[in-house]
Amino acid sequence: MRSDSTHRLLWFSPRIVLAGAGFLALAACDSVERAEIAADRAQPEPPSVADTSAPGGATQPAGAASPTANAGPPPHPGWASGVVWYQIFPERFRNGDPTNDPPRESIDSAKWVPPGWRVTSWTMDWYAPDFWETQKSKVFYDSVTSRRYGGDLQGVLDKLDYLRDLGVGAIYFNPVFWAGSMHKYDGTSFHHIDPWFGPDPAGDVALIATENPLDTTTWKWTAADRLFLKVVAGAHRRGMRVVIDGVFNHSGQPFFAFQDVKKNGAASPYAGWYVIKAFDDPATPEDEFQFAGWWGFSSLPEFKDTDDKRNLNEGVKAYVFDITRRWMDPNGDGDPSDGIDGWRLDVADEVPVGFWAEWNALVRSINPGANTYAEIWADARALVHEGGFTGAMNYHGFAIPLKAWFADVAVSATDFLRVMGERWAALHEGSRHVMMNLVDSHDTQRVASMIVNRREGGYQGFDATDFDSSNRVSPRESADYLIRRPDATDLRLLRMVVLFQMTFPGAPVIYYGTEAGMWGGDDPDNRMPMVWEDLKHEPQAKDPRNRTRKADPVEFDRALHDYVAAAARLRKINAPLREGGFSGIGSHDDHRVIAFARESGDERLVILFNRSEKAQSFTFALRVGETDPKIVFASDANPGQGTLAHTATDTTVTVPPLAGVVVQMR
Ligand SMILES: [Ca+2]
Ligand SMILES: [Ca+2]
Ligand SMILES: [Ca+2]
Numbered sequence: 179m180r181s182d183s184t185h186r187l188l189w190f191s192p193r194i195v196l197a198g199a200g201f202l203a204l205a206a207c208d209s210v211e212r213a214e215i216a217a218d219r220a221q222p223e224p225p226s227v228a229d230t231s232a233p234g235g236a237t238q239p240a241g242a243a244s245p246t247a248n249a250g251p252p253p254h255p256g257w258a259s260g261v262v263w264y265q266i267f268p269e270r271f272r273n274g275d276p277t278n279d280p281p282r283e284s285i286d287s288a289k290w291v292p293p294g295w296r297v298t299s300w301t302m303d304w305y306a307p308d309f310w311e312t313q314k315s316k317v318f319y320d321s322v323t324s325r326r327y328g329g330d331l332q333g334v335l336d337k338l339d340y341l342r343d344l345g346v347g348a349i350y351f352n353p354v355f356w357a358g359s360m361h362k363y364d365g366t367s368f369h370h371i372d373p374w375f376g377p378d379p380a381g382d383v384a385l386i387a388t389e390n391p392l393d394t395t396t397w398k399w400t401a402a403d404r405l406f407l408k409v410v411a412g413a414h415r416r417g418m419r420v421v422i423d424g425v426f427n428h429s430g431q432p433f434f435a436f437q438d439v440k441k442n443g444a445a446s447p448y449a450g451w452y453v454i455k456a457f458d459d460p461a462t463p464e465d466e467f468q469f470a471g472w473w474g475f476s477s478l479p480e481f482k483d484t485d486d487k488r489n490l491n492e493g494v495k496a497y498v499f500d501i502t503r504r505w506m507d508p509n510g511d512g513d514p515s516d517g518i519d520g521w522r523l524d525v526a527d528e529v530p531v532g533f534w535a536e537w538n539a540l541v542r543s544i545n546p547g548a549n550t551y552a553e554i555w556a557d558a559r560a561l562v563h564e565g566g567f568t569g570a571m572n573y574h575g576f577a578i579p580l581k582a583w584f585a586d587v588a589v590s591a592t593d594f595l596r597v598m599g600e601r602w603a604a605l606h607e608g609s610r611h612v613m614m615n616l617v618d619s620h621d622t623q624r625v626a627s628m629i630v631n632r633r634e635g636g637y638q639g640f641d642a643t644d645f646d647s648s649n650r651v652s653p654r655e656s657a658d659y660l661i662r663r664p665d666a667t668d669l670r671l672l673r674m675v676v677l678f679q680m681t682f683p684g685a686p687v688i689y690y691g692t693e694a695g696m697w698g699g700d701d702p703d704n705r706m707p708m709v710w711e712d713l714k715h716e717p718q719a720k721d722p723r724n725r726t727r728k729a730d731p732v733e734f735d736r737a738l739h740d741y742v743a744a745a746a747r748l749r750k751i752n753a754p755l756r757e758g759g760f761s762g763i764g765s766h767d768d769h770r771v772i773a774f775a776r777e778s779g780d781e782r783l784v785i786l787f788n789r790s791e792k793a794q795s796f797t798f799a800l801r802v803g804e805t806d807p808k809i810v811f812a813s814d815a816n817p818g819q820g821t822l823a824h825t826a827t828d829t830t831v832t833v834p835p836l837a838g839v840v841v842q843m844r
């Protein structure tokens with residue numbers, strides 16, 4: 179293909195072949211990333227615990243001959259293949275029940291917030307401090323993690339039709355289990371849903387107090403637990419799957435086992451669950467109790483590994499296995515249809531892989547159709563393979579390179595297309611259509627703000643931390659970080675990104691609110707309350723650094739929503755986009771264009787992206803039997819733009835500036 183008569187395109191092998199082992203070195207960015215997350219979390223507010231996130235993985239096929247062999251992901255990931263995901267951060271998605279909103283005593287920072295603390299108005303200007311916040315500090319970021327908005331499961335239940343109509347096939351929930359923080363990566367229990375996500379918080383807490391956590395026969399189903407199962411059933415009825423976050427590396431301090439160890443020391447039945455450096459000596463007045471916390475955070479005591487570091491200790495393992503059974507087959511009748519459909523596993527690379535192999539085998543034994551995903555920011559292949567996960571959150575093979583080209587143009591079109599193809603082809607066959615192809619998450623700036631803050635050049639490469647380096651992703655660290663609403667040009671780029679997600683192999687993930695037009699920097703500004711069409715939101719007029727700014731209206735973007743739904747529908751009705759092979763067709767660095775094909779059976783689609791500010795023409799060859807190619811989708815707001823002409827042998831497509839076009843070859 180060529181962009182015009184005077185420019186030759188750069189060509190590379192039209193079919194990307196499976197690369198040899200080891201051709202992708204493990205990137206160093208993961209540890210850097212972790213250090214940055216840790217740094218981000220070093221906040222002045224002691225109770226606000228870090229939130230972690232990351233899952234991924236492929237499971238061992240049940241009955242595999244050798245569970246230790248690198249069997250790789252399950253051969254038939256079923257529903258997970260090509261599915262469209264929607265990620266819900268429960269505290270911030272929808273407040274469906276104002277009567278259960280969390281009271282002060284339920285939150286982790288209860289002791290540190292001023293007496294006037296109250297639940298924050300859902301529709302308030304995000305950067306406007308509530309009265310109690312001004313009592314605490316003049317700094318926006320000192321109080322924001324103590325906010326609660328009252329999002330809950332009734333809110334999710336009320337919006338299941340909304341998700342189905344958007345084209346969602348699977349919901350990924352950030353942690354839903356009981357925890358004191360707003361993000362809930364600091365579990366108080368793994369066998370109960372957070373009481374303030376359900377209809378009877380006080381009743382739930384009282385009921386839980388009657389249990390012996392070591393005896394599963396005493397475990398009750400609280401009102402919140404039951405409402406969660408209703409959400410699962412409601413999703414299933416609408417053809418959607420439900421995956422939840424498993425945080426099996428650490429707990430919060432209020433976790434029942436940790437509390438018991440703190441109280442009873444070495445005599446506690448849970449003494450072996452944690453990394454205890456010293457128990458308290460009752461003979462002395464001071465508290466000598468010392469333990470290891472995740473990344474040094476005392477709010478997140480880490481679970482102990484076995485002495486050989488190949489597994490989690492027996493006590494935690496047995497508990498995690500019990501709660502896995504509980505949520506995957508709640509009524510215990512051997513039929514998993516009443517349970518969740520899988521898990522996303524937080525900081526999966528910080529839990530021994532031997533544990534994951536056993537745990538994934540358990541998951542498969544309960545529900546052979548379940549899927550599991552490791553959170554890992556680097557190359558996920560080894561962990562997915564050895565741990566027996568289905569796939570991973572695809573930062574390495576999707577989000578990071580995507581931002582490098584679509585937002586920052588920090589790499590050439592040719593390098594972008596080549597790296598995307600190589601990283602995809604290097605995946606184990608069973609992972610190729612199930613990787614969670616996200617652009618943003620609760621751990622990154624929102625995609626709209628990535629685009630608003632794009633900076634050409636300066637990117638260190640495809641594994642650089644530019645993707646999520648704190649001084650470039652948040653107004654908290656960077657005085658020149660733009661917090662404004664995306665403009666018309668930004669939205670063209672956002673539409674291109676969405677179309678790329680929907681046309682690249684794997685499973686696209688929509689972080690809640692992207693479709694509604696939400697923007698925001700990294701944590702905590704990526705966790706604003708969802709913008710809804712039936713709510714009247716205040717404009718964003720305040721600035722976290724007290725700079726002057728133009729007020730930005732905050733309102734549901736109906737046009738963007740309908741575009742995302744249309745792109746999801748395109749994927750749904752075109753099998754090649756969900757399950758077809760991928761091959762690069764060509765690229766042009768100066769014209770900033772890429773073209774690739776997706777095909778399965780006798781169907782072929784060619785997808786073209788023009789990242790330049792001028793219209794660009796592409797010419798590529800027709801295959802035998804392709805006589806009537808047709809544009810079936812365009813990211814441009816005006817679908818009439820983009821033209822196609824063909825001869826007996828070639829097709830020429832003109833793509834508008836900052837747009838993508840899908841051509842059905844027929
Ligand atoms: Ca509520
Ligand atoms: Ca003592
Ligand atoms: Ca069942």
Ligand SMILES: [Ca+2]
Pocket residue numbers: 427480481528529530
């Ligand atoms: Ca660990």
